Amino acid sequence: MNKTTIKVKGMSCNHCKMTVEKALKENKCVTEVSVDLEKGEAKVVYEDCLDSIDTLNKAVEDAGYKVV
Numbered sequence: 001m002n003k004t005t006i007k008v009k010g011m012s013c014n015h016c017k018m019t020v021e022k023a024l025k026e027n028k029c030v031t032e033v034s035v036d037l038e039k040g041e042a043k044v045v046y047e048d049c050l051d052s053i054d055t056l057n058k059a060v061e062d063a064g065y066k067v068v
């Protein structure tokens with residue numbers, strides 16, 4: 001089990017929070033996501049099968065938000 005925190009720019013409401021959480025959870029190696037709107041970050045717990053953190057960053061950006 002591994003953990004990382006992604007800094008996300010552009011999330012402003014609960015809808016954004018849900019969108020980002022959903023985008024990250026679509027990766028089958030991701031087991032847990034919690035987004036903190038105030039801090040603008042997503043805490044992600046993932047298994048060893050994840051190829052790269054970049055995959056997570058890309059999922060966030062594909063959902064329409066910016067990784068900083």
Ligand SMILES: [Cu+2]
Pocket residue numbers: 011012013014015016017
């Ligand atoms: Cu929003």
